[in-house]
Amino acid sequence: MRFIRESLRHENSKTTEIYTHITTKTKKLYKMKKTSTILCIILIVMIMIGCKKEQKENTTMKVGETNSTDFYQDFDPNIIFPSNATGYKYELDINGDSINDIEFKYVADVGNFYGYHGTYLAHINSNFYYLLGSSGIKVCNENDLVSCNDIYDNLGGDYEPFTLSYDYYSSVPVQINDTTWEFNDTSYYSGNWHNVENKFIVYKFLDENGWYIGWIRLGFNDDGKLEIYEYGYKKVNGCS
Numbered sequence: 262m263r264f265i266r267e268s269l270r271h272e273n274s275k276t277t278e279i280y281t282h283i284t285t286k287t288k289k290l291y292k293m294k295k296t297s298t299i300l301c302i303i304l305i306v307m308i309m310i311g312c313k314k315e316q317k318e319n320t321t322m323k324v325g326e327t328n329s330t331d332f333y334q335d336f337d338p339n340i341i342f343p344s345n346a347t348g349y350k351y352e353l354d355i356n357g358d359s360i361n362d363i364e365f366k367y368v369a370d371v372g373n374f375y376g377y378h379g380t381y382l383a384h385i386n387s388n389f390y391y392l393l394g395s396s397g398i399k400v401c402n403e404n405d406l407v408s409c410n411d412i413y414d415n416l417g418g419d420y421e422p423f424t425l426s427y428d429y430y431s432s433v434p435v436q437i438n439d440t441t442w443e444f445n446d447t448s449y450y451s452g453n454w455h456n457v458e459n460k461f462i463v464y465k466f467l468d469e470n471g472w473y474i475g476w477i478r479l480g481f482n483d484d485g486k487l488e489i490y491e492y493g494y495k496k497v498n499g500c501s
């Protein structure tokens with residue numbers, strides 16, 4: 262009888278030990294699960310904050326900067342419009358997909374009493390947009406900070422070019438008094454780009470991978486002829 266009692270006590274104590282062991286393990290597991298759930302939540306929140314931050318920071322570009330560009334092209338020698346440039350045009354395939362994106366065209370006409378000459382930027386790819394200023398395409402300087410959400414335009418219809426540098430002159434008869442007329446030579450410059458050097462056009466474009474923002478460094482001589490130095494662009498997020 263005593264043996265049975267001892268055996269039972271022993272079994273009881275063993276059961277208690279096992280129960281305690283299991284309870285401790287379960288508690289530990291529960292604690293671990295709780296800890297990993299909290300860690301997961303913290304991780305998700307951190308990723309969400311990180312993504313949001315990256316998206317916010319990735320809409321801007323410093324004009325002329327080459328460090329952060331995804332593509333950069335330096336023209337050496339520069340693209341220079343020829344001296345007899347009438348009707349000359351230069352088309353640029355910015356992103357190398359064999360579709361030309363930007364067209365610069367030089368126009369000139371000289372008559373007896375009037376004439377004009379200058380360079381236009383023409384719309385040839387509807388996925389390309391140009392940063393606008395108060396009138397026409399904005400004349401940007403190196404290190405200007407621009408955003409892909411500033412105001413852009415894709416230049417409208419097929420051949421509704423924006424004037425970059427344009428000089429119109431005329432010899433207009435002006436009446437001095439009842440009997441006297443004089444021919445006055447007048448010259449009108451239009452476009453913000455007349456006779457500028459080392460300035461930038463800023464553009465953005467859309468392809469199957471999303472939005473990109475970029476710049477072209479260029480200049481115009483006194484005749485409105487174009488010289489292109491280099492260009493670059495980078496991928497951006499959060500643009501519309």
Ligand SMILES: [Ca+2]
Binds near residue numbers: 354356360362
């Ligand atoms: Ca292209």
